[in-house]
Amino acid sequence: MRLVTRTLFAEPLTARAFAPFGHVIEPDPSAAERADEGHAERFRTAPPLPLAGAAPSVTLHRARRRPLIAQWLQRHPAGAEACIPLGGAEWLVLVAEDAEGLPGMGRMRLFRCRGDQGVQFGRGVWRHPPIALAREQDFLIVEPDPAAAAPELADLPEIVALAP
Secondary structure: OOOEEEEEEOEEOOHHHHOOOEEEEOOOHHHEEEEHHHOEEEEOOOOOOOOOOOOEEEEEEEEEOOOOEEEEEEEOOOOOEEEEEEOEEEEEEEEEEEEOOEEEEEEEEEEEEEEOOEEEEOOOOEEOOOEEOOOEEEEEEEEEOOOOOOOEEEEEEEEEEEEO
16 A cells, blocks of 8 residues: 655746746747737747647546545657646646656656646656646646557656645
């Protein structure tokens, strides 16, 4: 039986802190471009999403409040993935650097995200599915088509408690 032996405390999501894992997707007034004849602004906050030849899959992911623990992580070894919250509620993202093909337990980070912040995970980054802090929250997920490029899953050797 695995026990909770580690607690990760959330830190605010910033582009600098998240850089080893990918990019933060958020409105940046300094990067705004005029769009739709001046009736909108476009923010290019992340590079094009590399999908490693797989067709993109766009899905709606409905996360429900769950126990704040992590027992496994997943990754797309051949492509990147974007996760964009819908509805404006805060949420958590858990990531880990790779350690010889498995999530690096000593290299895990937990980020508390504002409701207007999404993330683009880099290729091969270990991550947990989005963690809703509200009762229920929807996310738009853009990833390589799972039918063509299934994600890898890895059980963690210990249960990790997540502290928002």
